[in-house]
Amino acid sequence: MFASLPASTIIYSPGRHKADQEAMPLSSSGTCIAKSASPIDNGYLRGRLDGVGSSVEVAKGQEIVGQGDRADSCFEVIHGCVRTLQRLEDGRSQVSEFLLPGDIFGLDASGEHEFAAEAVTAATIRRVRLCTIDLLTREDAAFEQDLRHHLCYQIKAARRRLVALGRMTAAEKIAGFLLEMSGRLDASEQGAVKLPMCRGDIADYLGLTIETVSRCMTDLKRRNVISLHGSLIAILDRRLLATKETLH
Amino acid sequence: MFASLPASTIIYSPGRHKADQEAMPLSSSGTCIAKSASPIDNGYLRGRLDGVGSSVEVAKGQEIVGQGDRADSCFEVIHGCVRTLQRLEDGRSQVSEFLLPGDIFGLDASGEHEFAAEAVTAATIRRVRLCTIDLLTREDAAFEQDLRHHLCYQIKAARRRLVALGRMTAAEKIAGFLLEMSGRLDASEQGAVKLPMCRGDIADYLGLTIETVSRCMTDLKRRNVISLHGSLIAILDRRLLATKETLH
DNA sequence: CGCTATCTTGAGAAAGATCAACTATTGTGG
DNA sequence: CCACAATAGTTGATCTTTCTCAAGATAGCG
Structure with a gap:
């Protein structure tokens, strides 16, 4: 996630540490302008679980995995949208990911799930036992490699979100979120996408409040960077959204 | 990281979504009080790379991996402390992890490193080619499994930090950080640990400013929750630090 | 068509950032 | 071993962003 944040904002700059200049060059590129990895490359396991497991329908809002549930299965979203999140006892919650068709969650679990999974919309999900995954991994070298790539991608995605x-x-969080979603969701004819999640979910994903999410979006609309009608959003000026357009 | 944050703060609570109650129970535990995974279990690969690769000495502050460097190697910290971080062009930076002896970084890379790695203190690191890892994975089923567990742990660790x-x-971030570090660093006789990283690094790890880090720590000291003299820190009241002691 | 959810908007409060000294610690050369 | 410079850490005053609380507007659903 956030792979689509302005690539130009990620750049090596001299550290604040005096010792930076010392000793032998261990890194191959001393001073180098880096760009983020390609936006959408988490499809390593796409289609790899076809035919295994059983699919289930879940209603909007329904819990698929509870915090602390025994981790014996992983899930692939077939249709709809799912969120993984952690809730704190005082009501605060943090969404870790939004999962769309083809996305898999719960692969990383061992022991018990630390994050819950809930249906953002009515959804169809395929449940696959982790022992099946184990088996596939042992017997199919290509699957093992794809799984490893998938896990590595999850690590990178989580770390990108750490920066966000x-x-x-x-404003930057919202901009990054809209770019991410416009890349992951199917756009209609007019280039608009319908966000499956509500403002509260977005807020919990970005570490903001509902009101701040709403205000930032309204602001982007006012400045004609996006158009929005409820959950229907179109990016009108991708350049501006991806650039340092320090709103306000 | 942050595995040692108050386990009691992580709990399932009824969602704010009306539809929560609907449909069949897919999750094995409906309403369940969950606790976080065990604090320190990232040792899956500990010792697994002994004998492979070559070790290098790096000076304090030296860059080990640059943002955008070709990802052909991973590294194990033998001695000292390393930080992985991303710098934005305007000077902001976010530390992803602090790595201590036995910790491995760069395993998740493919293509190019999105995060830089720099020595927090003078350090000894072992460099292992990723093709060597590939080879080990293919030839040693036990290694493959340990590697997979390691990657899964990294995902969970990153997501825990997302919540933080x-x-x-x-105040909670600082408390969690101190608990994490006191668990990972060797304590002296008096139970004090010497933090290898400076306040600026801590700030960049927690998404705060140096001043806020300093103020929170001073506050904890004033309330006799910790003792601190520069980078030497001892936890005097672990209970209080781990509980909702809403400072201020 | 009305009810409920969700979303927006405004005003005030608060957490944390920023700017600016000042203090302490560390390391170095005389 | 001390003095000094450089780095790191603390503290205070003020400002900004975001949160909180509250009300009103919209939209979706039965």
């Missing part, structure tokens, strides 16, 4: 949550402003 | 960055207050 730790160091981005509300 | 997105939904915790400055």
